[in-house]
Amino acid sequence: MAGTSRTVKQPNELLNAWLTRASISNCQLAREVERKAIAAGLRGIKPSEGRVRAWRGGEMPRPPVPQLIADCVGERLGHPVTRADLGLASREPVDATPDLPWQPAATIAAITQLTRSEMMVPHTRDSADALAVHTGAELLLPLQRWPLATPSALTARGGGRIGRSDVDAIRAVTTLFREADNRHGGVVSRKAVIAQLADAAELLNTASYDEATGRTLFAAVADLGSVAGWMSFDAGRHKAAQGLFITALHAASEAGDRALGAHILQCMARQMSHLGHYADALELISLAQYGARRHATWATRSMLASLESRFHAILGQVGESEQAAGQATELFAKIDPAEEPPHLAFFDEAEMSATLGIAHQIAAKHDPKTSSRNRRAEKSLAFLGRALALRPHHRVRSKAFDHLGLARTHLVIGEVTGAHQETQTALDLFDTIGSKRVGDRLAELHDEAEPYASAPEAAELRDRIHHAVATT
Known part of the structure; x- marks a missing residue:
């Protein structure tokens, strides 16, 4: 008989959701686990239907039963499923797939599992943590179900009744955390x-x-989850950030809020781009545009188009980049801020200008012709300069990114003095915030300045960056 190593009071909602999705009854699972155990030469594993009910109720089976259950479910569904997917891992896994059943119980359980296991450990984009994020088809295929998912029927629960004031309180706290993130970076308030x-x-x-x-409660939790994911991303906790974004996307789906889902997908796209998975970033933007096509506000559409421009530029698709930039500008002119949700407050003219400025910078960097490279760089400097002029005072991290963008554009055309000046300002701002993302951008600038290292200003720039990043 399969024994147990611990008892969990709460039902295993992830296991319940996956068994429902795979259409496996308790009796069928018991038979299949026994069959697989016999095939593997394992004796004494003969679970009953009652034992399966206990697992679904929260009892944790001893190894190797969790893996046998995962194999049974994966075989029925036709794709791999891990112990962690089923809520049968004893620790936070590094091998969990990014897929979840599109059901409220599974979404709640996944959020609970992520938040319970969180600890602050600093990472960078080159860390093992960053390398552990899901990419390519492994990430994108499960998310393709998002446009087709519909909110489930919400069942009554036994606890105290909550109302709109409770939801408003969560939203108010979300706003406070979002402002703290903008001012101080994600490291400080992530926990x-x-x-x-x-x-x-x-x-x-x-x-x-x-x-x-x-x-509305699911929507509020989804928005809060997106902020938690964003802070984790900014703190260099890439694996945790991805998990938080995915569960937030599921919560937004249960809320029936496609525009919020598109916002979460663009957060994921920015993370993929930051980690160098540019094709994945563009695919996530395309998915957001498709899934929210009937629900997106003008700001959502403009934001997604501006990011599309940036990612096309990174991939060397200059024509597509310019077309998307034009669309972003046209759509931005239609925005009425009073009609936009709070999570889109960040996308103002400064943010759009910065995004397009980086797109022109990237296009300039890859342009082999001096004359056209200089023209693109001039556009980049103009957009980034406008972004800085329009940035609200509290957007400290964004200002640091803007100055770094200007410094990198100056380097594209060999203007070391301009790069040195902008870097000095960016470093001053970096000293006041906790942001691994800014540190990563500084590291990129350090590498880009290497060809000019014989110039005193470039050498000093690289030394200051090295000191600042190495001591954080």
């Missing part, structure tokens, strides 16, 4: 926002609410 997300997930799991309130 706090994850703790807040854990509390919000507990409300989803235990409170009683009607259908309308449930939808």
